[in-house]
Amino acid sequence: MKISKTFKYRLIPSQDQDAHFSRWAGCCRFIYNWGLAARKAEWEQKNGHLSYVSQAAQLKELKRLPETEWLSEAPAQVLQQSLMNLDQAYKNFFTKIKNGQVGKAAGFPRFKKKGKSVDAFRFPDPSQFQLKKVSDTKAVIKLPKIGEVKLYLSRDVEGELRNCTVVREGKNWFISLNCEVENDYSASVQERTEIGIDRGIVNTLVTSEGKIYQLPIGKIKTIEQRRSVLQKRNCKKIKFSKNWIKGIRSISALDRKISRIRLDFHHKISTEIAKNHSYIVLEDLNIKNMSKSASGTIENPGTNVNAKSGLNRSILRQGWYTFQTLLEYKSHWYGGYVKYVDPQNTSRKCSHCGHIEKGNRLTQEKFCCKNCGFELHADYNAAINIFTRGHRGSACGDADVSWVDEARTTSCA
Ligand SMILES: [Zn+2]
Structure with a gap:
């Protein structure tokens, strides 16, 4: 039996790569919100549902418009994945409605807010990235458009790579490599x-x-x-100011620290x-x-x-x-x-x-x-x-x- 396993590592991007990651995550957030707004409008005009396929086609047009040309900076696949995530969010919502859940519990897809939603993007296809071990503790992963990014290899990867997700946690970027592993435990x-x-x-x-x-x-x-203490301090700051976002990041860094301790246990x-x-x-x-x-x-x-x-x-x-x-x-x-x-x-x-x-x-x-x-x-x-x-x-x-x-x-x- 094959099982899916995830291996997570801390990335060590250069300053330039770090800036790229931020912008790519921003592009993905933009696309998600754009897709959601379009789906909502379509629904209100009672034209029915927009599918992933039609939205992915529109995305190509969007990248050609002068005002949204900057989207081309991000790899095409991560933007498409963002639309796929939206599609999945919709599917989850309808499944929950079908199962009798209503209101908040059903979880209608929501707009992603800068500083509040997670900065992340995914490469859905293993042909897009390559992992190369450099030493026992270090490796590099080659990503489209920015080349090799260093990472701390805290443990060896097993199995066959399926996809990878880059996510910001506090000040750091992490990469989760999803692999398919042959399960021989039962033996x-x-x-x-x-x-x-x-x-x-x-x-x-x-x-x-x-x-x-x-x-x-x-x-x-x-x-x-x-x-x-941090939360009380942050309440006094102007919402969405640079200082406020900094505060939010410190708070979520602590949240993650807690969940890491718990998860590890x-x-x-x-x-x-x-x-x-x-x-x-x-x-x-x-x-x-x-x-x-x-x-x-x-x-x-x-x-x-x-x-x-x-x-x-x-x-x-x-x-x-x-x-x-x-x-x-x-x-x-x-x-x-x-x-x-x-x-x-x-x-x-x-x-x-x-x-x-x-x-x-x-x-x-x-x-x-x-x-x-x-x-x-x-x-x-x-x-x-x-x-x-x-x-x-x-x-x-x-x-x-x-x-x-x-x-x-x-x-x-
Ligand atoms: Zn007794």
Whole structure:
């Protein structure tokens, strides 16, 4: 089986190349907005939909007009890709509408704003760029119109190159190389065990084997504090001024730093767990609903708004959803699977005798059964419950069990 993998590297462009990147990203943003405006106008005049093909043809005309001649500076493919992105955004929107989502949730394509939207462009065709290794840690990538750009080769590229995306993150430019890799992991499957995992706010992840994995929350909180200082400062600046844009960039640099820390953590842990376990049980948490704003509407105001928003931040900070997504595709690579079970009472139930009582959980940390006196770390106890629930479900086909990989349910029956 072939899988898609992305390798991301920091580019070291010259000053001239850096300026080119900025302008190309600007051209792509312009084209996206131009395409969106045209589609909106077409729709309002009730002429129906503009397709990607017709817009790509118009793009050629656009580049010939004296006032938009400057678009020719960017490679043609990255501009076409920008229109393709718009086309995809429309398709996503219609799929969501079809699935019954309305309003904001459906996400109608929006105009990209300078300083707010991400500066990026993609080369969709691997014949357009060439990667050349220079040393163990350095390489160059040859791009159309600007030649070779240096990059830090933090790890080797595997597989066959498919496309590449250049994106600005703060002051730096990064390149993501998308490759098709032959997956031979399933061949290396050894004796692997089953495991249940509890996701919490104090302890990020606790397994039914009693292992605790902790996100570096202290580090994240320090960055969050610095971020809020910068944000307050930026509010006083004139919107879209040079100084304001600079502020926005610093803020988003901190955001990225936080998400890098979190992603790094989740990548490491999910790889470790997926490699060593063939069968992983998680709680089926509705994270979107759990972290929903508590303020409610005017007619129906929420209660405990402050406490709830603090909890929301904690839930989102932990990145539960990221973890579950990574774990799903990695266990697929390694030939294992993830199973979801009903989260009800997992933290109140005694994993020893099965007695359920709110009072069983003495504190955040401590679980002590009122019935049999069994004592354990509270999250560890919950992880065991999650595991047994998933395990039992697999034997007798519980209705509360949902499978990630539908095809595998047949092997269970
Ligand atoms: Zn008990």
